[in-house]
Amino acid sequence: MMKAARYRAYDETVDLTRFKELLLRSCGHSFENEREQALFSGVSRRMEARGLGEEYDAYLFLLLRDADELLRLTELLTVNETYFFREPDHLNFMVETLIPALISVRRTQPVRIVSAGCSTGEEPYSIAIMLRERFGSECERLFAITGVDIDSAAIGVARQGVYGSTSFRAMDQALLNRYFVQQEPGRFKVTDTVSKLVHFEMVNLLGTSYPSCMQAPDIILYRNVSIYFPGQVQRDIFGRLADLLVDGGCLLVGASETIHHDVGILSLVKQNALFFYRKTPPLIFEERRTLSRHGSTPERLQSGSVKKTSAQRPVALHQAAAERPRTPSNATPVPDIKVCFDEAVALAHNNEHDRSLVLLDDIISRDNGFEKAYSLKGSLLLGMGRFDEARSVCEGILGRDPLCLEAYLMLGMIARQYGDNDDAFKRFREALYLSPTCWLANFYSGEILYAQQAWKRARGSFESALKILESGSLKAHGQTFFPLTFNAEQFVIICRHKLSLLATQK
Ligand SMILES: C[S@@+](CC[C@H](N)C(=O)[O-])C[C@H]1O[C@@H](n2cnc3c(N)ncnc32)[C@H](O)[C@@H]1O
Missing domain, CATH: 1.25.40 (Serine Threonine Protein Phosphatase 5, Tetratricopeptide repeat)
Structure with a gap:
């Protein structure tokens, strides 16, 4: 739940445009449509705290010159929802498959894991607990876990490591007994065995640089963070995180976020029925x-x-x-x-x-x-x-x-980056008009129709893309559109995945 939501009914006569622009630039968040209410409540609350009455211009001016105030407002607007062992499939896969493979080749350096957008710390502590369960006291030597978040209050909670019942809703009682001690009724503090494995830092993922504790990670968890960013910010932050990764490193996003990060920066991999991203040579x-x-x-x-x-x-x-x-x-x-x-x-x-x-x-x-x-x-x-x-x-x-097919494809992809699906769809149609067997245009048309919930037409487009891709060599398909090159295999995976989701839609 957003902290500032429902604080005060939204007065639509107040122009929030410049607040929105400032927050988009500073923390990457978009406050359009249903999120306007939260922005209005947050701004009102901070203005009241600063004794500014209805002086919106004065508060905007304050935000522009006082970084601390901007941080206070941002903290009110972030969504910190998290709990221990959230979406456990990726966590299990990481601990059971990815990490054993990494430590089998790693001699001296620890395996570095970053939880980007860790909120109050439940995600990195869950990882530490799982690693402790599997690797025992060797953990301190084997792993370096870092949790970062823009919200300094959330980082404060993470460092204290004291949690109430909502954080434990998906956690096994035996693990709670083993790794937490009761502080007061209903409040439990994580033990040193776990807390000493995790380091927390306040970091804006959209900031100019990242601290040393985030450098050269083997695994980044970036889950349930990007959903609040508009397309261009998503792409920007995803690209920066990808740059940090060591070669062969993996980036795990939340279940609902997988497909919209498949923008050609990292390779989308499917293993054990799970999707994740891997840094492979370009x-x-x-x-x-x-x-x-x-x-x-x-x-x-x-x-x-x-x-x-x-x-x-x-x-x-x-x-x-x-x-x-x-x-x-x-x-x-x-x-x-x-x-x-x-x-x-x-x-x-x-x-x-x-x-x-x-x-x-x-x-x-x-x-x-x-x-x-x-x-x-x-x-x-x-x-x-x-x-x-x-x-x-x-x-x-x-x-x-x-009649240049590649130009239409590029224009379609650019329109998608701007969130203009109508223009993108038109461009991909034009590409299909020029070349009906253009699998990429079929694929992207399918993506757009899927987002518009036009299930039947989306199915048709994905089926066409898959049919074309399955005829002939994937390598050649990946190289059809000079000078763009694609990993056609990934598109096959995504098409099949989308078709399996569409199988239940009417
Ligand atoms: C919903 S929580 C996700 C927590 C955890 N990753 C999980 O999946 O349970 C999203 C977190 O992203 C953080 N966040 C949002 N924008 C950020 C930014 N620009 N830089 C760093 N953290 C950010 C928020 O403060 C919030 O704590």
Whole structure:
């Protein structure tokens, strides 16, 4: 339950726009529609505490210059609902499967686990209890568990470790007896055996940096936090958490949050009937120029080893190109435009997106008809979350070539990022008009129809996507849309998952 909810009836004549903007920027929360009431109550409550009567402008001004006050308001608005052993399937999977695999290869360093958005601490303490049950006193050597939350009051409760009955609603009585001591009737304090395994820190996941206790985790639990963030913030925080993970590390989200994080940042994996995300080497921007439908270079490149070599090759040409004066001098030979494009692909593949973009702009300034450069630029900007720029590149492509399938797909994905499902649906329809066997457009149409509860049509779209994906090689399907590359296997998993959910819908 939101702490400030129902405190005071919402006066709709009060303009909350600037409060909403401030909170979206500072903590990532959106207070549209039904959450406006909570915002109004929280603001009213803090204004009363600060003796500001009805002076909304004065309170906004105070929030802008007083970080502590902003924190107090944020604390009133966060939803801290949590309890021990919540959604236990992922916890069991982590303790029984993921962690034994990690410690079998780990010699000296502890396995690092972060609970991001841990609220009052029940989630990290549940993990500590489970690990203690399985690994006994070795736990202190084997594990480092960190819980972080934006809400300093919640972190205060977590550090104290004293809980009432609602926190124990899903907990086994034997574990309660073993790991808690009664403080007063109905209140229990976690024992040192467990509390010394967990460290708590106040952290804003949208803040500029994360503390050292969050760095290089093997596992991040990020459960029931993102539901309050709008799409762009979800993507931003998910990307930052993914960056923190060690290679091969796992990120677990809540059951209802799985699919909307499948935005190509981490690999979605299904194991033991559970979905989770794993950090694997990037799959995007493989060398696939043979598949380009608009490229002017028909040459065939080797796959596999060449892909690796190009990613690891020192990139010097692009520097020459990026630093070259716009009017070529006799002293500096201008690299061939196709060679430059190869370099831009290699840089993109090497995750050096900014440098790739510099090189692509150089290519475009030399040959504004080199369509592959625009497509790569659009998909890089899309991957970097620079959606407005990506959109204008795609619109430019369509201005020159109204039959470019990739541009429609990218525009559809951008519209989805902005939450504009109508526009996204229109774009995916356009893509299907151009290419009825475009599995990606069928898939995303299915996602949109599913969200709109148009069950029958969603089923049709997922079935079409699955049928196409199941015919032919998944690798080739994943590479159909140059320069975007997808892990088609993950899409097969999601299609099947969605169809199984749709089986019970009329
Ligand atoms: C519903 S609780 C989830 C607790 C626990 N993960 C679970 O699944 O039971 C969501 C928590 O996310 C925290 N939170 C929301 N926005 C945050 C942000 N920007 N940075 C860090 N924590 C945030 C809230 O304060 C709240 O305690």
